[in-house]
Amino acid sequence: MGKAKPRYCEVCGAPIRGSGHRIRIEGAEVLVCNRCYEKYGGKKPGTFSIMPTGRQPTRRTYSRPARPRPAPKPRTERPLYTEEIVEDYAEKVYRAIQRSGKSYEELSHEIGLSMNDLRAIAHGHREPTIKEAKKLERYFKIKLIETSGEEVLEKRSIPKDYEPTLGDIANIKIKKRKKK
Incomplete structure (x- = not known):
């Protein structure tokens, strides 16, 4: 019998060591690695939701006083x-x-x-x-x-057998439930 195909976390894409964990996200059952399980598995159902924001989650390691941001420059049309x-x-x-x-x-x-x-x-x-x-x-x-x-060259080549993970498509936001 051949070696079993390695399984990958459906959230972050990391190879799963061991059997992995099945958790429910937004009503869908997904297979996740230990790290994502620790991050999202212990939450009560419905306490986090996937928001396709397209932004990277911000990681705060230490706090520093906020610097006033310069006013954004008007965006010019990008040349082709x-x-x-x-x-x-x-x-x-x-x-x-x-x-x-x-x-x-x-x-x-x-x-x-x-x-x-x-x-x-x-x-x-x-x-x-x-x-x-x-x-x-x-x-x-x-x-x-x-x-x-005119021709926009493709920057990154994606391997043929690549399957996008949930984490590629969406950013997971953990929402705190409002107490009524």
Whole structure:
């Protein structure tokens, strides 16, 4: 007999070790991992509900005085093209640094990136953000961003056998029942 297919939590998507737990959420019976069971299993039925808010739940670890938020800028229409970092970005940045004849320290001050960021990008340990790439492009006069019009490139590939979990689609909110 073949190995049993691993089962995944229907809320967070984590592989379930052991038999998992069946709990009721909004009248539906779902299979959950130990962590989600601890989070939602001990609640009385109907004390939490799934709200598709599309926001990540906020995790508060410590409280700090609220900072006044700057007024939101009016949103401008997004252009119909995507900006992507070129594949050989590391090589281009590294060569430009060599050509400049300056130390990482000097360059970090002049470009406005930390030495660690600069080194990580030049050695290909991480891709620069669009903002960082623009600073590097301006400074070294090299091309690091390619724009492709109209076609929106798919950013993340999803494996064929992927099944979305409840947690992917909805955010679970725990509602306190109002005492009447």
